[in-house]
Amino acid sequence: MTIPFATRSLAASAALFSAAALAHVSLPAGGAAAGSEYDAAFRVGHACTDAKTTTGLRVQLPEGFTLVQAQPRTGWTLTATAREVAWKADSAQTALPGAERAEFIVRGKLTDKPGPLYFKVLQSCDVGSADWAQLPTAGSSAKLALPAARLDVLPAGVAAVDVRDAWVRQTVPGQSGTGAFMKLTAPSGARLVGVSTPVAGVAEVHEMKMEGDTMRMREVAGGIALPARETVELKPSGLHVMLMDLKQPIAKGSTIPLTLRFEDAKGAKSSLKVDVPVGAPAGSAAASQGHTHN
Numbered sequence: 001m002t003i004p005f006a007t008r009s010l011a012a013s014a015a016l017f018s019a020a021a022l023a024h025v026s027l028p029a030g031g032a033a034a035g036s037e038y039d040a041a042f043r044v045g046h047a048c049t050d051a052k053t054t055t056g057l058r059v060q061l062p063e064g065f066t067l068v069q070a071q072p073r074t075g076w077t078l079t080a081t082a083r084e085v086a087w088k089a090d091s092a093q094t095a096l097p098g099a100e101r102a103e104f105i106v107r108g109k110l111t112d113k114p115g116p117l118y119f120k121v122l123q124s125c126d127v128g129s130a131d132w133a134q135l136p137t138a139g140s141s142a143k144l145a146l147p148a149a150r151l152d153v154l155p156a157g158v159a160a161v162d163v164r165d166a167w168v169r170q171t172v173p174g175q176s177g178t179g180a181f182m183k184l185t186a187p188s189g190a191r192l193v194g195v196s197t198p199v200a201g202v203a204e205v206h207e208m209k210m211e212g213d214t215m216r217m218r219e220v221a222g223g224i225a226l227p228a229r230e231t232v233e234l235k236p237s238g239l240h241v242m243l244m245d246l247k248q249p250i251a252k253g254s255t256i257p258l259t260l261r262f263e264d265a266k267g268a269k270s271s272l273k274v275d276v277p278v279g280a281p282a283g284s285a286a287a288s289q290g291h292t293h294n
């Protein structure tokens with residue numbers, strides 16, 4: 001039995017891998033709502049050390065994650081018990097090449113109790129294996145060589161959305177509006193429906209659109225869709241958060257508190273507070289771009 005997961009291009013999937021996550025078998029950042037049904041998508045981005053292909057993946061399901069269904073993989077044999085799901089390549093031809101990335105997906109019902117869940121994952125390869133099973137020890141922030149995949153189960157009202165590379169454009173004297181930009185990833189999907197900040201009288205979610213030969217911006221009706229596990233980038237000349245009726249200059253070096261409001265497919269509301277630095281990140285296209293937002 002297959003689950004109707006949306007298919008996405010390899011390019012889109014590849015964009016989800018951050019440099020840090022690339023080294024590990026991991027779950028997407030951003031967490032999931034307590035009590036929700038959640039697609040745990042384990043990302044395999046490379047084979048084991050000195051190996052050419054991944055030939056198997058065995059996931060231990062922690063207490064707090066009740067198996068609903070595991071997604072089969074063409075050319076792989078899937079076995080599942082209440083506490084363990086495993087995929088095994090049927091032949092060398094269907095094994096996952098080291099240079100390719102894939103998601104192995106298990107749907108489960110999450111505990112009502114917020115907190116981290118750890119999934120131990122054994123990755124088997126044509127040569128050797130990697131046991132992603134290390135748990136963090138209390139009081140130590142040391143980087144683990146083979147960390148178990150972590151899922152943050154979030155209390156009601158906290159948005160299961162990962163916010164990265166956020167920044168607000170600084171203003172020049174007399175400027176009454178500016179933009180905020182970021183990369184948003186919702187592991188279970190969501191909509192960004194609103195924004196607020198104490199520094200602006202009005203904060204809206206905007207899009208840029210060509211009208212004739214003029215680029216104009218306007219509020220996005222209904223907010224911005226964040227499809228599950230796809231990164232949506234808010235950027236100058238694209239979707240952005242617009243801060244208007246500014247109550248103070250937006251100075252480089254300061255941070256601006258933003259509250260992002262989201263809704264899930266069932267209409268459940270949640271929010272996320274982020275402190276956003278002012279100024280385009282060094283090296284970004286926007287840093288060298290003359291575009292102002294007024």
Ligand SMILES: [Cu+2]
Pocket residue numbers: 179206207217218240241242
């Ligand atoms: Cu705008």
